Amino acid sequence: MEGHRVWSEFYDSDPNPMLSLEFRVAGALLGDLAGQTFIDIAAGTGRWMTEALRRGAIAIGVDLCPEMLACAARKPGARGRLAQADVHDLPLADGCADVVMCAFSAGYIERLQMAMAELSRITRPGGRIIITDIHPEGRRRGWTRSFRTGDRVFELESQAHSEQHWIEAGQNAGLTLAQWIEPRFEDPEWIIFRQAGKAEPFATAREIPAVLIAVWRR
Secondary structure: OHHHHHHHHOOOOOOOOHHHHHHHHHHHHOOOOOOOOOEEEEOOOOHHHHHHHHHEEOOOOOEEEEHHHHHHHHHOOOOOEEOOOOOOOOOOOOEEEEEEEOOOOOOOOOHHHHHHHHHHHHHHEEEEEEEEEEHHHHHOOOOEEEEEOOOEEEOOOOOOOOHHHHHHHHHHHEEEEEEEOOOOOOOHHHHHHHHHOOOHHHHHHHOOOOOEEEEOOO
8 A cells, every 4th residue: 555655645646648548438438427326436536536526426435545535635525525444345335326436446456356246235226336447458468557756666566357357256246247348548648648758658558458447237
């Protein structure tokens, strides 16, 4: 968790092509959330919780890292809607959520099956669970979860969950896979790569799926 504590200081301000791509695609899936209960699991700095509030949801964010939650609490409407908890043991009632989002966190979860069962538990029948993460193909190509601050580079420890592992974990939790989306970097991300002085790596990175987005129905 040490890496996330450090990352919290500039997570929202550091341009990130992964977040750009994921937000464009997953954001289009959410639609109008007016009156719905939206739970942002592993919420980090609360970017999806804040978006859900903007779309009219009753939104709650849960994360294990207190520094990330402190950043989330500074966002409009977020204070009083945050809880520190582990994804394997959520302090939430059965069937309380219409939509559950777990963004870019599956790779940090060692017991994916247990976590999926918990996400299923808090989702109402007919509700949606949206999970996003770095695509497994990227990991197979040597992509890492890392960031730089000053002269230091932090590489975050993560799990190598395969596509099949994702699918089996959801099915074993009693969920139905509704959508399976594998977007690649496009022009909006090219701008971020170019600004970071990484125009050359972009040409290779765009050739494979960068993000995996799975939408499950309870």
